[in-house]
Amino acid sequence: MIVSDATGMPVVLRSWQPADWAGTSALLEGFAVLYPGFDAWLKRTLGVGDQPKARTVVAVDAEGHIVGAAIYKPKADREKLATLYVSPEYRNRGIGTALLTWIIRDWRSRGGSGLHDTPART
Numbered sequence: 398m399i400v401s402d403a404t405g406m407p408v409v410l411r412s413w414q415p416a417d418w419a420g421t422s423a424l425l426e427g428f429a430v431l432y433p434g435f436d437a438w439l440k441r442t443l444g445v446g447d448q449p450k451a452r453t454v455v456a457v458d459a460e461g462h463i464v465g466a467a468i469y470k471p472k473a474d475r476e477k478l479a480t481l482y483v484s485p486e487y488r489n490r491g492i493g494t495a496l497l498t499w500i501i502r503d504w505r506s507r508g509g510s511g512l513h514d515t516p517a518r519t
Contacts, residue, residue, distance in 0.1 A: 406459040408492055410499055413453035413466070418445055420463035421455060425482060442468060442479065451479060454499045456492045467496040469504075476504040 413421065422439065429435040442451045456465030465483040469476050478500065483493045 408459075408464060408487070408490075409457050410454055410495055411457065413443065413449075413455050415445065417455055417463060418443065421453070421466055424463050424466055424484060425480065428480070428482075442470075452500075452503065454496055454503075456483070456487070456496060458487070465492045465496055467500055469500050471507070471509075476500065476509050 421443065422436070425435075425439065432438065440446070443449055443453060451468050451470040453466060453468045455463045458464050464487040466480065467478070467482075468480040469478050471477075478497075481493060481496060483496070
């Protein structure tokens with residue numbers, strides 16, 4: 398899925414890859430103040446050095462920077478949206494909506510019937 402940034406340059410959504418670790422970690426570093434142990438959780442969740450515990454989609458700008466990410470975990474009867482974040486300078490451009498749309502389409506393709514989130518304010 399492709400959306401555009403403010404300059405009209407494409408922002409591409411794709412599945413997270415291990416090579417995205419540094420960019421994803423940098424994008425989400427602000428969450429560490431909200432959640433003690435966030436760095437360890439992120440490594441476990443993304444499967445750094447192991448199997449991932451969640452699905453992750455990233456938004457990548459034309460220069461290869463990760464500017465948005467959504468982490469979602471399949472549960473027995475629903476999908477849990479664990480994290481949805483877009484870099485402030487890329488907000489209000491449809492990237493968050495595109496990330497959520499990706500999750501919903503993936504979830505529905507696997508027969509999902511419920512979506513759950515746990516919101517936090519930054």
